[in-house]
Amino acid sequence: xxxxxxxxxxxxxxxxxxxxxxxxxxxxxxxxxxxxxxxxxxxxxxxxxxxxxxxxxxxxxxxxxxxxxxxxxxxxxxxxxxxxxxxxxxxxxxxxxxxxxxxxxxxxxxxxxxxxxxxxxxxxxxxxxxxxxxxxxxxxxxxxxxxxxxxxxxxxxxxxxxxxxxxxxxxxxxxxxxxxxxxxxxxxxxxxxxxxxxxxxxxxxxxxxxxxxxxxxxxxxxxxxxxxxxxxxxxxxxxxxxxxxxxxxxxxxxxxxxxxxxxxxxxxxxxxxxxxxxxxxxxxxxxxxxxxxxxxxxxxxxxxxxxxxxxxxxxxxxxxxxxxxxxxxxxxxxxxxxxxxxxxxxx
Amino acid sequence: xxxxxxxxxxxxxxxxxxxxxxxxxxxxxxxxxxxxxxxxxxxxxxxxxxxxxxxxxxxxxxxxxxxxxxxxxxxxxxxxxxxxxxxxxxxxxxxxxxxxxxxxxxxxxxxxxxxxxxxxxxxxxxxxxxxxxxxxxxxxxxxxxxxxxxxxxxxxxxxxxxxxxxxxxxxxxxxxxxxxxxxxxxxxxxxxxxxxxxxxxxxxxxxxxxxxxxxxxxxxxxxxxxxxxxxxxxxxxxxxxxxxxxxxxxxxxxxxxxxxxxxxxxxxxxxxxxxxxxxxxxxxxxxxxxxxxxxxxxxxxxxxxxxxxxxxxxxxxxxxxxxxxxxxxxxxxxxxxxxxxxxxxxxxxxxxxxxxxxxxxxxxxxxxxxxxxxxxxxxxxxxxxxxxxxxxxxxxxxxxxxxxxxxxxxxxxxxxxxxxxxxxxxxxxxxxxxxxxxxxxxxxxxxxxxxxxxxxxxxxxxxxxxxxxxxxxxxxxxxxxxxxxxxxxxxxxxxxxxxxxxxxxxxxxxxxxxxxxxxxxxxxxxxxxxxxxxxxxxxxxxxxxxxxxxxxxxxxx
Numbered sequence: 001x002x003x004x005x006x007x008x009x010x011x012x013x014x015x016x017x018x019x020x021x022x023x024x025x026x027x028x029x030x031x032x033x034x035x036x037x038x039x040x041x042x043x044x045x046x047x048x049x050x051x052x053x054x055x056x057x058x059x060x061x062x063x064x065x066x067x068x069x070x071x072x073x074x075x076x077x078x079x080x081x082x083x084x085x086x087x088x089x090x091x092x093x094x095x096x097x098x099x100x101x102x103x104x105x106x107x108x109x110x111x112x113x114x115x116x117x118x119x120x121x122x123x124x125x126x127x128x129x130x131x132x133x134x135x136x137x138x139x140x141x142x143x144x145x146x147x148x149x150x151x152x153x154x155x156x157x158x159x160x161x162x163x164x165x166x167x168x169x170x171x172x173x174x175x176x177x178x179x180x181x182x183x184x185x186x187x188x189x190x191x192x193x194x195x196x197x198x199x200x201x202x203x204x205x206x207x208x209x210x211x212x213x214x215x216x217x218x219x220x221x222x223x224x225x226x227x228x229x230x231x232x233x234x235x236x237x238x239x240x241x242x243x244x245x246x247x248x249x250x251x252x253x254x255x256x257x258x259x260x261x262x263x264x265x266x267x268x269x270x271x272x273x274x275x276x277x278x279x280x281x282x283x284x285x286x287x288x289x290x291x292x293x294x295x296x297x298x299x300x301x302x303x304x305x306x307x308x309x310x311x312x313x314x315x316x317x318x319x320x321x322x323x324x325x326x327x328x329x330x331x332x333x334x335x336x337x338x339x340x341x342x343x344x345x346x347x
Numbered sequence: 348x349x350x351x352x353x354x355x356x357x358x359x360x361x362x363x364x365x366x367x368x369x370x371x372x373x374x375x376x377x378x379x380x381x382x383x384x385x386x387x388x389x390x391x392x393x394x395x396x397x398x399x400x401x402x403x404x405x406x407x408x409x410x411x412x413x414x415x416x417x418x419x420x421x422x423x424x425x426x427x428x429x430x431x432x433x434x435x436x437x438x439x440x441x442x443x444x445x446x447x448x449x450x451x452x453x454x455x456x457x458x459x460x461x462x463x464x465x466x467x468x469x470x471x472x473x474x475x476x477x478x479x480x481x482x483x484x485x486x487x488x489x490x491x492x493x494x495x496x497x498x499x500x501x502x503x504x505x506x507x508x509x510x511x512x513x514x515x516x517x518x519x520x521x522x523x524x525x526x527x528x529x530x531x532x533x534x535x536x537x538x539x540x541x542x543x544x545x546x547x548x549x550x551x552x553x554x555x556x557x558x559x560x561x562x563x564x565x566x567x568x569x570x571x572x573x574x575x576x577x578x579x580x581x582x583x584x585x586x587x588x589x590x591x592x593x594x595x596x597x598x599x600x601x602x603x604x605x606x607x608x609x610x611x612x613x614x615x616x617x618x619x620x621x622x623x624x625x626x627x628x629x630x631x632x633x634x635x636x637x638x639x640x641x642x643x644x645x646x647x648x649x650x651x652x653x654x655x656x657x658x659x660x661x662x663x664x665x666x667x668x669x670x671x672x673x674x675x676x677x678x679x680x681x682x683x684x685x686x687x688x689x690x691x692x693x694x695x696x697x698x699x700x701x702x703x704x705x706x707x708x709x710x711x712x713x714x715x716x717x718x719x720x721x722x723x724x725x726x727x728x729x730x731x732x733x734x735x736x737x738x739x740x741x742x743x744x745x746x747x748x749x750x751x752x753x754x755x756x757x758x759x760x761x762x763x764x765x766x767x768x769x770x771x772x773x774x775x776x777x778x779x780x781x782x783x784x785x786x787x788x789x790x791x792x793x794x795x796x797x798x799x800x801x802x803x804x805x806x807x808x809x810x811x812x813x814x815x816x817x818x819x820x821x822x823x824x825x826x827x828x829x830x831x832x833x834x835x836x837x838x839x840x841x842x843x844x845x846x847x848x849x850x851x852x853x854x855x856x857x858x859x860x861x862x863x864x865x866x867x868x869x870x871x872x873x874x875x876x877x878x879x880x881x882x883x884x885x886x887x888x889x890x891x892x893x894x895x896x897x898x899x900x901x902x903x904x
Contacts, residue, residue: 034819036804036819037737037738045737047733048733052734052737055727055728059725059727062724067720070716070720074713077698077699078705080702083702087635090636091696091700094696097640098643109685116677116731117674117677120670120673125670176667180509181501182600186806191736192735193736193740194667195665195666197594199600200601203667215806217808219741220665221497221810224418226421226812227417227811227812227814230815323416323417
């Protein structure tokens with residue numbers, strides 16, 4: 001009994017080290033796009049970055065002026081050796097000066113407000129053009145579900161959208177829903193964040209103007225694993241996007257060689273939460289696995305999608321993501337291998 | 348005006364047994380003792396919540412760190428926030444209000460001494476309940492657990508589906524109970540200021556500290572009530588089958604946000620206005636000039652009081668309000684910067700042309716001005732709703748509000764403690780230790796909170812127990828954590844100073860700072876009855892008039 005505990009602990013520890021190393025290596029191989037709000041690649045983020053430059057400039061000037069006054073008065077009016085006992089002239093105030101430093105800030109506020117209101121309107125009230133891609137994003141504890149109703153595609157955690165040519169824009173409009181608690185969709189280089197709130201559908205859009213992987217994560221505290229509710233957006237060229245959509249529209253691959261794994265999947269609790277194409281597995285609580293192998297990551301970005309990580313994830317999700325709602329499946333080694341093999345055929 | 352104490356003939360002062368002393372403190376209705384109790388209670392929680400912050404910072408030193416589990420981390424930031432706001436910030440400011448307001452307006456006690464004691468003990472019970480959850484709440488894992496829903500406790504995370512067990516109930520009850528205490532104290536402060544002023548002290552002659560606490564108390568009445576109501580509604584949801592916030596039964600998560608922030612934003616002004624009050628007393632004394640533009644300072648404070656009631660939804664710029672609502676809350680938020688700016692300008696005007704003495708309270712006050720300026724400007728950025736769609740919920744916000752609450756409130760509270768400690772205990776705080784505390788805390792503060800803005804700009808969300816490497820956040824987070832430890836060392840020096848000076852500090856005398864308000868006219872510590880005979884004042888600076896009969900203020904007012 002004691003020995004088993006110990007070995008369990010050790011495997012947990014190994015899992016942790018493995019997860020750490022793999023995600024470190026994984027991060028090192030990330031493409032150049034970061035999560036910097038001042039490196040926008042899409043209209044809403046660009047408008048905000050432009051506005052923020054303006055606001056920073058004005059607040060910077062205010063800071064310079066007031067700081068100079070403060071530093072000047074601290075240095076100039078410090079008590080000196082000969083001052084002891086003498087009080088300075090007692091001044092009680094000045095109406096003119098008060099008026100000056102009341103009216104100037106009011107004018108600054110009006111200017112800042114008008115600049116802000118313009119951007120709010122431009123970002124929030126933008127009409128949805130007919131060619132836009134419509135995606136429904138649903139926040140779950142602790143993963144993202146993406147549904148493309150017009151294209152009949154369902155995927156998780158990794159959003160694919162086409163690049164948008166400014167001359168002929170193909171923006172993506174997201175409808176944001178939540179299945180449980182509050183979440184927030186944030187890809188800093190593509191748009192400001194918008195929350196996903198149950199019973200309160202929201203909307204946001206982006207029109208990325210360069211291809212690549214854009215990173216982000218859930219920004220609203222949603223529970224234990226809020227930190228590892230990561231988000232990847234793959235901005236594809238129109239051709240790549242079309243290829244990806246076709247791939248996702250394919251029916252599920254049926255491979256007789258992994259029938260054992262499929263049996264394990266469908267005779268355990270796996271199928272209660274996960275859906276796999278046209279099979280009895282049609283759960284909605286966890287990510288749709290029909291095209292699992294088309295995704296680069298698992299566990300909402302917490303680990304790279306490799307057979308070893310898949311195995312670890314099924315065996316002990318807490319090793320990768322403690323507090324995740326996926327239960328440890330308690331499978332024996334043979335069943336575990338079979339299920340992983342089955343997963344590997346879901347292309 | 349009286350600086351003489353009453354001697355009661357025939358009473359021998361004997362060494363009392365400690366049980367008697369304890370009994371006196373527990374049953375006291377004296378505003379000064381209750382003030383001291385509030386302050387000590389708050390300092391205790393400052394240390395507890397500070398340790399929680401240190402654990403948080405250790406966890407965030409490195410990416411993928413495993414110092415604490417995500418569950419523990421979430422409890423830590425929930426407890427840190429709740430404790431600092433409700434059981435450190437408000438009590439310490441109430442403590443100073445309790446201690447100083449009657450002394451400054453020439454009264455012998457608060458208007459309702461028993462209500463005062465009742466309010467303190469209710470607040471104390473609230474803090475006790477919050478921490479009793481550690482043993483009393485059979486949370487998710489069957490054992491006692493601290494709440495983990497965040498100090499803002501957004502629905503539906505607080506619904507029983509997502510928060511089984513009782514930890515959330517302890518959080519709710521703690522806030523409900525301390526909320527009643529806050530409302531009691533607010534009523535008391537208002538009644539005291541309006542009804543207990545000494546002869547000659549018209550509202551227009553009241554020290555600014557009393558004026559600002561009057562505005563603060565008014566805001567507490569308006570702002571804490573919705574929070575208390577929301578807690579009652581949450582309890583109804585959790586135990587009586589209500590559906591106010593239960594989204595799975597059609598309730599509204601956004602409704603909770605409105606309830607919470609219509610309390611939560613005025614709350615930050617409830618915390619900062621008493622600090623403005625400290626500044627308005629300390630800066631003039633150490634600049635050797637009266638406050639610049641007294642009537643404008645009063646008007647600006649009242650204006651902040653009103654405008655800050657209409658800015659709450661700037662905490663909700665990302666929840667999907669329509670563009671008109673976002674624009675409305677953007678302009679009200681920016682507008683609140685105008686009276687706040689006026690206050691900063693008036694403090695500068697007070698220093699201008701003075702003879703500034705760099706005693707420890709003044710050092711903290713100058714640092715306050717500098718830091719509050721920056722906090723105000725980052726507040727303007729966050730008020731710009733579109734800009735806020737990137738900044739909010741990120742570490743930029745964490746840096747911003749710690750700039751106001753540490754750079755503002757905590758620095759002002761330190762200034763106040765160094766300034767009034769001699770009055771409260773009769774002994775001066777050690778100046779050398781005080782300066783070491785100041786510089787160390789200043790360096791730690793800026794290392795932590797200056798740098799904390801940048802991970803936010805680089806896309807680091809708040810409330811995450813760990814983060815991915817390779818996003819440019821690593822070094823910044825490490826430095827931020829180092830700064831937190833420098834601050835902790837400074838706090839240790841401060842606590843040591845409080846204790847050492849209590850026994851060994853130089854005798855303060857009645858008026859160590861050569862100040863001008865009534866509390867400095869009586870002995871330190873003041874006698875239980877405060878004033879042997881009720882003073883009569885003729886200007887805003889009664890002690891100035893006394894010290895300068897050739898040129899009294901009363902000639903100009």
